[in-house]
Amino acid sequence: MAEIKNSILAGIFFGVSMGVFFTLMYDSKYGIASGITSGLLFGIAIYLFITSKAVQNQTQIENIEGQKIIYSGGANHFVNKEAVGGKLYLLTDRVQFKSHNFNIQNHSQTILLNDIKEIGFCYTLGIVPNGLFITTSSSIERYVLNNRKIWKDKIEIQKRNISSN
Known part of the structure; x- marks a missing residue:
C-alpha cells in the first residue's frame, strides 16, 4: 500500500x-x-x-544467523548528499540497510542496536515529515522511509529487549 x-x-x-x-x-x-x-x-x-523483482532481489540481506526480521521496508539512506535507494531491516540485534544497484553509491550498512545513542525524526527538504535519524558514537545516519513513528517505536522496543537480556 x-x-x-x-x-x-x-x-x-x-x-x-x-x-x-x-x-x-x-x-x-x-x-x-x-x-x-x-x-x-x-x-x-x-x-x-x-x-520489480530486480529491486527486491538486490535489496535482500544475507541473514546468515537466521535472525528474525522484525520490520522492514523501502528506504533511502543519505550518503554524501545522495539519497541511496534500498531497503531497511530491523533484526533482533541490528538495523541493516541494503541498497539496490541503481544507485551511484551502492552499499550495505549495519548498525548494532547496542551502538544506538539516539533515534529521532527529521524532515526531507526541511518540510516533508518522512525522515528518521539514528545517532551512534561515530555517526548520524539519516533515512527517508514510510511509517517513521513505527520504525522509531520498534527500534526502541527491540533495543530495550536486548538490553534487558
Missing part, C-alpha cells in the same frame, strides 16, 4: 512540476495535458520500479 501511495505522490509532484514548466514554455492547454500525462506515466514508472 505504501508503494502505491508513494507512486501517486511522486506522480502528482512530477506532473504539477511538468505542467507548470510546459505552461510557461507553451500555453496552459498544453501545460495541463502534459502535466497530467507526465504525472501518470511517472507515477506508473515509479511503482513498476519499486515493486
Whole structure:
C-alpha cells in the first residue's frame, strides 16, 4: 500500500512540476495535458520500479544467523548528499540497510542496536515529515522511509529487549 501511495505522490509532484514548466514554455492547454500525462506515466514508472523483482532481489540481506526480521521496508539512506535507494531491516540485534544497484553509491550498512545513542525524526527538504535519524558514537545516519513513528517505536522496543537480556 505504501508503494502505491508513494507512486501517486511522486506522480502528482512530477506532473504539477511538468505542467507548470510546459505552461510557461507553451500555453496552459498544453501545460495541463502534459502535466497530467507526465504525472501518470511517472507515477506508473515509479511503482513498476519499486515493486520489480530486480529491486527486491538486490535489496535482500544475507541473514546468515537466521535472525528474525522484525520490520522492514523501502528506504533511502543519505550518503554524501545522495539519497541511496534500498531497503531497511530491523533484526533482533541490528538495523541493516541494503541498497539496490541503481544507485551511484551502492552499499550495505549495519548498525548494532547496542551502538544506538539516539533515534529521532527529521524532515526531507526541511518540510516533508518522512525522515528518521539514528545517532551512534561515530555517526548520524539519516533515512527517508514510510511509517517513521513505527520504525522509531520498534527500534526502541527491540533495543530495550536486548538490553534487558
